[in-house]
Amino acid sequence: MxxxxxxxxxxxxxxxxxxxxxxxxxxxxxxxxxxxxxxxxxxxxxxxxxxxxxxxxxxxxxxxxxxxxxxxxxxxxxxxxxxxxxxxxxxGSEGPFDVNYKIDSERIEVEQSETALLFSWTKLVECNEGENAIDLAFEKGGFVRIAHRAFETDEQRRAFLSLVNSSQTN
Structure with a gap:
C-alpha cells in the first residue's frame, strides 16, 4: 500500500x-x-x-x-x-510538505524529500486512531502520524488498521 x-x-x-x-x-x-x-x-x-x-x-x-x-x-x-x-x-519553505508512506506486512517507510525512515511493525508499541489521524508509536521514540486524508477511501484506512492490529498480535 x-x-x-x-x-x-x-x-x-x-x-x-x-x-x-x-x-x-x-x-x-x-x-x-x-x-x-x-x-x-x-x-x-x-x-x-x-x-x-x-x-x-x-x-x-x-x-x-x-x-x-x-x-x-x-x-x-x-x-x-x-x-x-x-x-x-x-x-527551505513553509510547506506544505510531500510525504509518501510505503506500507507492507513487515514495515512502514516514511519518505519526505531526500529522507526515508523505516519502522518495523515488530517495534510498534502503540497505535491510536484519532479524529483526523492515526498515530503510530515505535520503540525508542519512533513516531509516525498519518492523516486520514492520505487514505483514498475509508476501506483503505480500515485495511491499514487491520494490518497494524494483526502485526501487534503476532
Missing part, C-alpha cells in the same frame, strides 16, 4: 511536538525547567524587593504560583516556535 499526503507546516509541528512529548528525556527537561523557574524567579524577587520579610514572602509565593500556572503554556509555545523555525530552515 502506498499513501501520499501534503502536510501543512502546522501539522508537521504538531506531529513533532507530540513525538517529543512522548520522550522521557523531553518530559524531564520540561519538569526541570518549570521547577527552576518556579524556584529561582520568586527567590530573586524576594531578594530584590526592599520591603518587610512577610511582604516579600507573599509576593514570592504569588509569583511562584503564577509562574507554575503560566510557564508550562509558555514552554510548550516556545517549543512550537523553535520547531517551526527549525523546520522552515531545514526544508
Amino acid at each position: 502506498i499513501l501520499k499526503d501534503q502536510i501543512p507546516l502546522d501539522e508537521v509541528v504538531s506531529t513533532y511536538q507530540t513525538a517529543l512529548e512522548r520522550l522521557p528525556s523531553h518530559r524531564a527537561r520540561r519538569r526541570r525547567s518549570i521547577v527552576a523557574m518556579v524556584v529561582t524567579c520568586p527567590i530573586l524577587i524576594a531578594l530584590l524587593i526592599d520591603e518587610p520579610l512577610q511582604y516579600r514572602l507573599v509576593v514570592a509565593g504569588v509569583f511562584a504560583v503564577t509562574i507554575g500556572l503560566l510557564y508550562p503554556w509558555y514552554y510548550r509555545s516556545a517549543v512550537q516556535r523553535n520547531l517551526r523555525r527549525h523546520l522552515v530552515e531545514v526544508n
Whole structure:
C-alpha cells in the first residue's frame, strides 16, 4: 500500500511536538525547567524587593504560583516556535510538505524529500486512531502520524488498521 499526503507546516509541528512529548528525556527537561523557574524567579524577587520579610514572602509565593500556572503554556509555545523555525530552515519553505508512506506486512517507510525512515511493525508499541489521524508509536521514540486524508477511501484506512492490529498480535 502506498499513501501520499501534503502536510501543512502546522501539522508537521504538531506531529513533532507530540513525538517529543512522548520522550522521557523531553518530559524531564520540561519538569526541570518549570521547577527552576518556579524556584529561582520568586527567590530573586524576594531578594530584590526592599520591603518587610512577610511582604516579600507573599509576593514570592504569588509569583511562584503564577509562574507554575503560566510557564508550562509558555514552554510548550516556545517549543512550537523553535520547531517551526527549525523546520522552515531545514526544508527551505513553509510547506506544505510531500510525504509518501510505503506500507507492507513487515514495515512502514516514511519518505519526505531526500529522507526515508523505516519502522518495523515488530517495534510498534502503540497505535491510536484519532479524529483526523492515526498515530503510530515505535520503540525508542519512533513516531509516525498519518492523516486520514492520505487514505483514498475509508476501506483503505480500515485495511491499514487491520494490518497494524494483526502485526501487534503476532
